[in-house]
Amino acid sequence: MAKYNFTATEKKWRAKWEAHPIQKNVAGKPKYYCLDMFPYPSGTALHMGHWRGYVLSDVLGRYKILQGYHVLRPMGWDAFGLPAENNAIKRKMHPSISTGENIVSMKRQLNEMSTIYDWDYELDTTDPAYYKWTQWIFARMFEKGLAYEKEMPLNWCPSCKVVRANEEVIGGECERCGETTTKKNLRQWMLRITHYAERLLSDLDGLNWPDKVKRMQSEWIGKSHGAEIDFTVADTHQTIKAFTTRPDTLFGATFMILAPEHELVEVLTTDEQKSAVEAYVKQSSTLSNVDRMAAKEKTGVFTGRYAINPMTGRADMPIWVADYVLADYGTGAIMCVPGHDERDFEFATKFGLPITEVIALDGKVSDMPLKEAYTGDGLLVNSGEYNGMNVTNAKTAITAEIEKKKCGKQAVNYKIRDWVFSRQRYWGEPIPIIHCETCGPVIVPDKDLPVALPEIESYEPTETGESPLAKITDWVNTICPTCGKPAKRETNTMPQWAGSSWYFLRYPDIHNDNALASPEALKTWLPVDYYIGGIEHAVLHLLYARFYTKFLYDIGVVEFEEPFTTLFNIGMVNYQGKKMAKGTGHGVSPDDLMPNYGCDAMRIYEMFLAPPDQDCEWDDSGIDGAFRFLNKVWRLVEESPIIPTTQELERLRHKLIHHITTRINTLAMNTAISGFMEYTNHLQALAKTQGGIDQATLETLAILLSPFAPHIAEEIWEHAGHKETVFAQSWPEYDEEKLKSDTVEIALQVNGKLRGSLALPVNADKDTALALAKQQLASHLNDVEIVKSIYVPAKIVNFVVK
RNA sequence: GCCCGAAUGGCGGAACUGGUAGACGCCCGGGACUUAAAAUCCCGUGCCCUUCGGGGCGUACCGGUUCGAUUCCGGUUUCGGGCACCA
Numbered sequence: 090m091a092k093y094n095f096t097a098t099e100k101k102w103r104a105k106w107e108a109h110p111i112q113k114n115v116a117g118k119p120k121y122y123c124l125d126m127f128p129y130p131s132g133t134a135l136h137m138g139h140w141r142g143y144v145l146s147d148v149l150g151r152y153k154i155l156q157g158y159h160v161l162r163p164m165g166w167d168a169f170g171l172p173a174e175n176n177a178i179k180r181k182m183h184p185s186i187s188t189g190e191n192i193v194s195m196k197r198q199l200n201e202m203s204t205i206y207d208w209d210y211e212l213d214t215t216d217p218a219y220y221k222w223t224q225w226i227f228a229r230m231f232e233k234g235l236a237y238e239k240e241m242p243l244n245w246c247p248s249c250k251v252v253r254a255n256e257e258v259i260g261g262e263c264e265r266c267g268e269t270t271t272k273k274n275l276r277q278w279m280l281r282i283t284h285y286a287e288r289l290l291s292d293l294d295g296l297n298w299p300d301k302v303k304r305m306q307s308e309w310i311g312k313s314h315g316a317e318i319d320f321t322v323a324d325t326h327q328t329i330k331a332f333t334t335r336p337d338t339l340f341g342a343t344f345m346i347l348a349p350e351h352e353l354v355e356v357l358t359t360d361e362q363k364s365a366v367e368a369y370v371k372q373s374s375t376l377s378n379v380d381r382m383a384a385k386e387k388t389g390v391f392t393g394r395y396a397i398n399p400m401t402g403r404a405d406m407p408i409w410v411a412d413y414v415l416a417d418y419g420t421g422a423i424m425c426v427p428g429h430d431e432r433d434f435e436f437a438t439k440f441g442l443p444i445t446e447v448i449a450l451d452g453k454v455s456d457m458p459l460k461e462a463y464t465g466d467g468l469l470v471n472s473g474e475y476n477g478m479n480v481t482n483a484k485t486a487i488t489a490e491i492e493k494k495k496c497g498k499q500a501v502n503y504k505i506r507d508w509v510f511s512r513q514r515y516w517g518e519p520i521p522i523i524h525c526e527t528c529g530p531v532i533v534p535d536k537d538l539p540v541a542l543p544e545i546e547s548y549e550p551t552e553t554g555e556s557p558l559a560k561i562t563d564w565v566n567t568i569c570p571t572c573g574k575p576a577k578r579e580t581n582t583m584p585q586w587a588g589s590s591w592y593f594l595r596y597p598d599i600h601n602d603n604a605l606a607s608p609e610a611l612k613t614w615l616p617v618d619y620y621i622g623g624i625e626h627a628v629l630h631l632l633y634a635r636f637y638t639k640f641l642y643d644i645g646v647v648e649f650e651e652p653f654t655t656l657f658n659i660g661m662v663n664y665q666g667k668k669m670a671k672g673t674g675h676g677v678s679p680d681d682l683m684p685n686y687g688c689d690a691m692r693i694y695e696m697f698l699a700p701p702d703q704d705c706e707w708d709d710s711g712i713d714g715a716f717r718f719l720n721k722v723w724r725l726v727e728e729s730p731i732i733p734t735t736q737e738l739e740r741l742r743h744k745l746i747h748h749i750t751t752r753i754n755t756l757a758m759n760t761a762i763s764g765f766m767e768y769t770n771h772l773q774a775l776a777k778t779q780g781g782i783d784q785a786t787l788e789t790l791a792i793l794l795s796p797f798a799p800h801i802a803e804e805i806w807e808h809a810g811h812k813e814t815v816f817a818q819s820w821p822e823y824d825e826e827k828l829k830s831d832t833v834e835i836a837l838q839v840n841g842k843l844r845g846s847l848a849l850p851v852n853a854d855k856d857t858a859l860a861l862a863k864q865q866l867a868s869h870l871n872d873v874e875i876v877k878s879i880y881v882p883a884k885i886v887n888f889v890v891k
Numbered sequence: 892g893c894c895c896g897a898a899u900g901g902c903g904g905a906a907c908u909g910g911u912a913g914a915c916g917c918c919c920g921g922g923a924c925u926u927a928a929a930a931u932c933c934c935g936u937g938c939c940c941u942u943c944g945g946g947g948c949g950u951a952c953c954g955g956u957u958c959g960a961u962u963c964c965g966g967u968u969u970c971g972g973g974c975a976c977c978a
Contacts, residue, residue, distance in 0.1 A: 129978065172977055243976070254976040301895055305973075308894050379974060382892040512976065585978060625972065627895075661972070697916070699903065704971060711903060714916040760905070763915035836911035841959045843911055879958055885910045889958045
């Protein structure tokens with residue numbers, strides 16, 4: 090009796106799979122595109138957090154092969170971007186070298202996991218042959234007016250003199266030098282994702298995605314109905330546009346607030362208030378949106394001006410500047426109704442601004458002052474001719490009056506904003522634009538794509554806020570493709586998102602030089618059937634990929650509008666209370682565990698650890714359980730004589746097929762594994778009493794186990810007398826009839842408390858069940874009156890007594 | 892702050908549609924085998940009380956609906972993810 094030698098077994102099968110890949114006989118099979126979110130090689134190694142997703146999708150992929158699909162399992166590298174560049178700077182290497190090294194080590198790790206990735210389809214977003222098409226898509230967007238230039242405020246470190254990403258600004262301070270950061274306006278390339286807001290929202294309905302992800306995206310797009318109202322500023326020719334979802338409360342609008350970045354702040358502020366306002370604007374520029382929204386106490390300053398309430402005609406609305414109003418949501422200005430908005434109420438209370446009640450539940454004015462904002466339903470008060478009208482009707486009526494007065498209109502507002510698409514960094518796709526003094530920004534002609542990222546001495550950010558590319562004059566100076574005059578290249582690069590928003594289209598046809606993928610390849614493989622990746626990508630990556638797909642649909646490149654039919658989001662793996670992350674080197678490397686436990690045990694444990702969609706805490710110690718389980722399986726297989734099939738073995742076998750199949754279908758892998766363990770325990774006992782196990786049990790076990798622990802599964806399959814791979818088999822089916830048993834144990838309760846149990850025929854009628862239950866519970870039913878008797882077949886009997 | 896989630900023994904978790912809470916595994920304790928150890932096997936393991944028959948409590952907290960709630964509803968707390976230049 091030899092102990093299961095995982096090292097030798099895993100080596101043996103990995104070599105066999107390498108020589109004869111398990112997916113050979115694919116002709117005529119239906120396709121299944123099972124895709125992982127690709128990693129960004131910004132660190133040298135994968136941690137167990139990555140394993141979680143890749144093992145999960147590998148199990149699904151192998152399962153689909155056994156179900157008879159031709160499965161596409163590609164893998165690639167999202168290798169551009171800030172983290173990769175910072176990793177390179179840290180290691181004093183060129184980013185192409187450091188990411189290249191990282192890719193080599195990650196690929197080794199993926200192979201050691203015995204994943205079925207097909208490296209014939211490997212893709213790298215930094216490969217010019219790939220980013221040629223990233224640039225090509227940008228060119229099409231530019232032509233359609235979806236890419237445009239705009240001045241945007243960016244985080245600026247006055248000490249380092251570089252643009253800082255939000256990630257690099259911690260609590261208003263530069264991560265590198267600790268200096269308080271400010272904002273600097275720089276020209277940026279933007280993508281008009283807002284044009285797709287409505288479609289991005291409504292098409293969520295048809296997706297087989299987790300509800301919570303759909304909800305997050307829908308909240309992110311943030312559609313709301315209301316009115317856009319123009320408020321005239323007294324003693325000026327200016328008007329302030331404000332979007333509100335509550336036009337019904339217009340009579341209660343007692344002041345207005347502009348975001349500190351609002352263009353009218355400078356124009357409107359009176360001389361007396363000038364210094365105070367300027368100081369406030371400067372101070373708020375050091376804060377991020379998150380810091381501003383999370384501030385404990387509201388801050389703000391008066392501009393010295395008043396706006397006219399269009400309903401009352403009175404110039405009694407002081408105009409303030411406050412940073413809880415964001416420049417990029419709505420119009421960057423709000424009308425404030427402190428009586429019926431919590432934040433406005435807080436602000437008005439703090440600064441002594443008037444509060445007017447205009448909605449009351451019963452239509453009766455409350456005693457002033459109000460203790461809090463009332464945000465509920467009700468009837469209008471203090472609202473002139475609208476008094477007594479309900480909120481819903483008032484919204485329509487007051488909007489209609491504003492429209493009549495030509496000082497506003499009904500409006501739909503989206504929270505989603507256009508996408509800032511340029512970075513002042515080296516390590517990204519050059520934006521294929523040439524700036525010509527005569528022609529303006531001109532797109533690089535397709536024949537000149539890709540615009541290759543030039544080699545460069547120093548790729549660290551520059552002191553002018555420009556990309557390091559700006560320093561390479563040879564590269565920057567070029568000729569306008571339209572008029573032939575001297576012109577300059579765009580020096581900003583694209584964000585990492587650019588490459589990851591369409592890569593799933595490229596995989597089936599990665600070597601195509603004439604199109605991003607051939608129509609045939611796209612038709613054969615797309616859309617993606619199952620997409621698996623971290624929950625942290627619930628909004629941005631998935632929204633951007635949907636946007637790109639819709640755009641490519643509109644220009645006729647693809648024939649579908651949604652890229653990912655089914656989505657599964659893996660929960661985070663934490664370690665010592667914190668998220669495992671490559672960037673910080675915080676995590677557990679599979680390399681440390683592999684020599685002691687082997688690949689199968691690690692795959693099993695990773696799946697057993699927790700429900701895949703939930704966050705979990707990594708703990709090495711549990712891996713022993715997975716290791717023992719596999720050894721137990723092997724002993725059972727090796728030591729048990731083969732006997733003819735028995736009814737018990739048959740029932741147990743079908744139960745296992747049923748359990749594993751239903752669990753795999755919902756990716757409930759943790760309970761699939763616990764099902765295997767339970768089965769093995771039963772089988773062990775049964776093998777003892779019956780003197781062995783049957784051939785069918787052996788074979789079924791090998792096939793069912795193969796997606797999870799492929800090496801030992803092959804070994805069992807071989808032990809069962811077979812020469813070809815277990816992955817050439819078909820997934821077994823279960824027989825409903827064989828799952829049924831005749832009797833069932835039901836619970837007996839008195840007043841909902843458990844008082845016993847009873848074995849009953851499954852189809853026992855109520856009278857029989859109650860009679861038997863009464864007998865059983867005689868001691869509990871002695872001196873009481875039974876008020877009600879409940880019998881739920883195969884579940885429970887409950888007596889309600891007095 | 893806003894949006895999205897989560898909370899069950901010493902620990903990870905199970906409980907499928909409202910029906911016997913704690914499957915499975917880890918840890919821990921006891922036993923078998925062994926010169927010994929490892930490995931393996933068997934038994935025990937939510938808390939409290941017990942006359943050892945059993946009884947009480949228990950799924951973050953407070954309340955509600957129900958014969959019956961980990962599951963549904965209202966409120967609260969704590970923790971995690973996202974918040975647009977990390978991806």
